[in-house]
Amino acid sequence: MKRLGVADAGEVLTLQRAAYVTEARAHDDWDLPPLLETLDETRAALSSCLSWGIRENGRLVASVRLTVSDDVGVIGRLVVAPDRQGCGLGGGLLAFVESAAPPPVTVFRLFTGSKSVGPLALYAKHGYRETHRTPENNHELVHLEKARVP
Template sequence: MRHPIPDGTGSRRLGPADAGELLTLQRAAYATEAQLYDDPRLPALTQTLDDLRAELAHPALGLFAGHRLVASVRWRIDGGTARIGRLVVAPDRQGLGLGTALLRAAEQASGAHRFALFTGHRSEGNLRLYEREGYRRVRREVLRPGVELVHLEKEGSRSRQAHPVEVPRAL
């Protein structure tokens, strides 16, 4: 399968050998999320290295600035639906379009026509991104008091997803 982000941009598939660096990125990115909820027990912050290695058996894509992993996204296919998760961008690289580029890349690489993801109810930036990309809210789920997940879905077409994804030059 052709890589959804043009060559030479510092992007590549991630695997179990990348778990340590990815865990570091994930914790940095989710630290700001934890502040929104005043809860350091968010699953992304409590995930173990071994759990993350196992999760990397599913597809994952990373963007690199030099040798530094600055953004990543993971997904799995479930009954024809691409379940996109853990879209993370390093705090010092947020707002540059990397999250949008990776979301589009995951959609394209998945080959799916239907996409699903979730984010926290107070994660307004994430909700704006997903809704701007055509996702619609379908339900809410209480994770624990004070933390709710907003589930979003999107129907897509391969023709729309087939266009190359441009990675911002700020990488």
């Protein structure tokens, strides 16, 4: 796992756009924020949050962001390159970001689309439980939470 920063923004954005195509198709919504994000927005996000990625032979194949607010760690933009999905990278990165979160974090929160079958299965497997749903364009966002295991 490597810490990612502003210098990685171009690669992160490219990876993110490739990964989220399946989610856009699943929700029939091509205006998902991860697809609309600009390079400047990616740079700003990487300068203000904690981010890690996995490189294989130099190639960025997975990344994730963590935003800390008091005792809450918000996990976002967990992405794996389409040709490397289903090999355990996403689950491994999720477990890593939980272990690498600063000590004050006692709870993790994240959200995903209501039709995101893969992410919903992944998060359930890692102990996340739904707290509520919010409307988003033509679907819903499912908000999930998990207490940090000491």
